[in-house]
Amino acid sequence: MKLSVIGCGYLGAVHAAAMASIGHSVVGIDVDADKIALLNSGRAPFFEPGLTELLTEALASGNLTFSTDFADAAGAEAHFVAVGTPQSKDGLGADLRYVNAAVDALLPHVAPGDVIVGKSTVPVGTAEGLAQRIDPTGAVLAWNPEFLREGFAVEDTLRPDRLVYGVGAGAERAESVLDAVYHVALDANTPKIVTGYATAELVKVSANAFLATKISFINAMAEISEVTGADVTALADAIGMDARIGRRFLNAGVGFGGGCLPKDIRAFRARAEELGVGHSVAFLEEVDAINLRRRDRVVDLTTALLDGDVTGRKVAVLGVAFKPNSDDIRDSPALDIASRLAALGANVVATDPEAIANARRMEPDLTFGTIEEALTDADIVLLLTEWKDFTGIDPVWAASLVKTPLVIDGRNALPHTQWIDAMWEYHGLGRR
Template identity: 70%
Template sequence: MRLSVIGCGYLGAVHAAAMSSLGHSVVGIDVDESKIEALGRGAAPFFEPGLPELLSQEIATGRLTFSSDIAAAADATVHFVAVGTPQSADGLSADLRFVDAAIDALLPHLTPGDVVVGKSTVPVGTAARLAEKVSATGAVLAWNPEFLREGFAIQDTLTPDRLVYGVAPGDDVAKAALDEVYATPLAGGIPLIVTDYATAELVKVAANAFLATKISFINAMAEVAEVSGADVTSLADAIGHDARIGRRFLNAGVGFGGGCLPKDIRAFQARATELGVGDSVRFLTEVDKINLRRRDRVVDLATELLGGDVTGKRIAVLGLAFKPNSDDIRDSPALDITVRLHEAGAAVVATDPEAVANARRRHPEVGFGTTTEALAGADIVILLTEWSEYRELDPTVVAEATAGRIVIDGRNTLDAARWRAAGWTYRGLGRS
């Protein structure tokens, strides 16, 4: 099939390359010419394992091209809209300017029988509104939410847990087109849910709200564990054996961040309030507060362990991205904590395998360096992103570089017994 992907950020670039790998002819379109130039030569403008190799492979086949001209979409019959929906600058709601602009730019290039497929995360009701514009051209609209995990985006695109189509009543054209697009994963047994626009829109935000709630729940238990002497990691192991609960997403720590969960639960609250059912998701306000409190806790704990004042203390921060295998610093707990410690007067040197450049552009006032530079002479070490190279650090070797032997494990991922045996004061969040 001939596909276009409008928006070549994280979602769009991965989707374009993945669809090409399924054998389709794909053009990725974005208004950012520097991004298009980079993608056109196989260079990903962000870190995602395997993406540069996939881009180069598919560009070489001739199936995958990129353009900054929306007219390049005219040859396609299925058009994926994958632009961002950030949080509004003046409130909790989603900013839909980019979605509306993408649809408006695409309209003159649609022909009867074309299918426009929304992949962006949008408030419920958006698809129905956009469908009126699209149908005026003779094309049809479908909504096909994404469920990507950064660090596993290619895998999640090609072999997702499920595929969801939101289509208008009686619209067999959109379903048939999407069935052809996803013929390979569907043949592999991937579950398919065909539903209405509103449900398809709610699937993504409901999934993110549930995951955020689960993470904040275990972090709330960590707060109780810290004052009661309990160990939240053992607690999570115990309740995680219950099949109704499960162990995944029950890792207490500094909380969630990134470009999806925080802004999506806030936008969900805003939209529910607009619909008159704000009380139904009022609990998400507390979910958000619990999540943000964990950042406060790390700053407070570092201050406590350094004698009540971090001024002039050298702090090694390990990790800046909101999660490992990513260079994404959007709403990153690690970067937020780093900046707070710097503003409190600490001599912070932060490091990350991939996110230093992004963090330095955002906060040039903070000190950044390699792992060796961060550890050198540090009074305290704080692990905030659980990259494998940090989990595997030898505490005896680290002690040879640092001035102090205090470590805060912000992700509860280090071997506490091993670090204590090496002479370190070890503190995890929610652990005795």
Template identity: 95%
Template sequence: MKLSVIGCGYLGAVHAAAMASIGHSVVGIDVDADKIALLNSGRAPFFEPGLTELLSEALATGNLRFSTDFADAAAAEVHFVAVGTPQSKDGLGADLRYVNSAVDALLPHVAPGDVIVGKSTVPVGTAEGLAERITPTGAILAWNPEFLREGFAVEDTLRPDRLVYGVGDGAERAESVLDGVYHVALAADTPKIVTGYATAELVKVSANAFLATKISFINAMAEISEVTGADVTALADAIGMDARIGRRFLNAGVGFGGGCLPKDIRAFRARAEELGVGRSVAFLGEVDAINLRRRDRVVDLTTALLDGDVAGRKIAVLGIAFKPNSDDIRDSPALDIASRLAALGADVVATDPEAIENARRMEPDLTFGTVEEALTDADIVLLLTEWKDFTGIDPVWAASLVKTPLIIDGRNALPHTQWIDALWEYHGLGRR
């Protein structure tokens, strides 16, 4: 099939490459000429395991190309809209300018019977409004939310755990066309749910709201554990054995970040208020607050362990990305903590396998270096992103570099008994 993908950021670039890899003819379109040049050369503008290889293979087959010209979408019969929906600068709601401008630029190039497929995460009700603008062209709108996990996006696109189609007028054609797009996944018995626009829009934001709630719940238990002497990791293990609860996303630490969960739960709250049902998701305000308090906890604990003043003390920060296997620093707890400690006068040296360049552009006054440079003569070490590069560090080697063998495990990810045996003073979050 001939596909266009409008927006070649994280979502769009992965989707375009994955669809081309299974045999579709794909053109990816973006207004950023530098990004397009990079993608056409087979290089990703961000770090995602397996994406560079997928891009190179797809480009070599001739099934994939990238362009800045929306007219190049005219040959396609299916058009995926995969642009960002960041948090509005003047409120909690989602900024839909990029979605609206993408659709406006695409409409002159669509033909009757074409299917425009929204993949961006949008407030419920957005698709209905877009459909009113699209229908006069004879094209059909469907909504097909994405469920990508950064660090596993290629796998999640090629082998999704479910497919959701939100359809309206022209539902039969939209479903048939999407079945053709996802024929490989459907042949592998991937579950498919066909529903209306509103449900499809809610699937993604409600899933993110649930995951955020689960993470903040265990971090709330960490707050209680810290004042009672309980061990939140053992607590999570115990309650996670209940099949109704499950162990995943019950890891206490510095909390969630990135370009999805924080802004999505805030936009969900804002949209609910607009609909007059703000009380239904009012709890998400506390979910957000608990999450942000974990950053405060690390700053406060670091200050307390350094005798009440971090000024002039060297702090090694291991991890800057919001999660491992990513260079994404959007709303990163790690970068936020590092920046706040530096603002208090600490000599912060941060390191990360992939995110340093992105972090340097956002926080040019921070100091970045290698693991060894960060650890050398450090008064305290903070593990804030659980890269294997860091969780596998030899604590004896690390102790030989630092000034004081003192560590805060902000992800409860280290083999703590090994660090204690190596004579480190170890502090987990919510752990004895």
């Protein structure tokens, strides 16, 4: 099949390369000429494990090209809209200007029977409005939400845990085309759910809201653990054994960040208010607040451990990406904490395997270096992103570099008994 992918950011570039790798002829389209040139050279504009190899193979096969010209989408049977929906600058809602612009630019090049497939995360009700605009062209709209995890996006695209099709008018045509697109996954017995637009739109935002709630719940328990002497990690292990709850995403720490969960739960709240049912998701305000409080906790704890004043004290920050295996620093708790400590007068030296370039562009006044440069003569060490490069550090070696063997494990990810045995003063979040 010939496919087009509109928007070659994180979602679109991965989707285009993955679809080409299974034999489709794919053109990725984006208005950013520099990004397109980079992708056509086989280089990804962001770090994602396995993507560079996938791009190289797909480009070499001739199945994948990238372009800035929307006319190159003509002739495709399916057009995937994969542009961003960032938080609006003047409120909590999603900014849909990029989705609307992408559809407007695409419509002159579609033919009757084409299927336009929304993959962007949008407020419920968006697809219905787009379907009305698309209808005069004879094309049909489907909504096919993505469920990518940064760091595992290639795997999640090639071997998804489920496929959701939101369909309206032209449902039979839309389902048939999507089945052909995803034939490899369907042949592997991937579950498929066919539903209406509204349900498909809600699947992604409600999943993110649930995950955010689960993370903030265990962080709320960490707050209680810290004042009672309980160990939140043991608590999570115990309640996670309940099959109704599960252990995944019950990891207390500095909280969630990135380009999805924070803005998606805020947009969900905003849309619910517009629909007159804001009370239904009012709890998400507290979920957001708990998450942001964890950053405050690390800043406050760092200050307290440095005798109430961080001015001139060297703080080694291990990690600035919002999660490991990613260079994404959007709404990163780690980078926020580093920046706030620097603003208080600390001599912050931060390190990260992949995200330093992005972090430097956002926070040019911060100092960045290697692990060794960060640790040397540090008064305190903060683990804020749980890269294996950091969790695997030899605590004896690290102790030989720092001024004071004092560590805050902001992800409760270090083998703490080894660090304590190496004479470190260890502080986890919500742990003894």
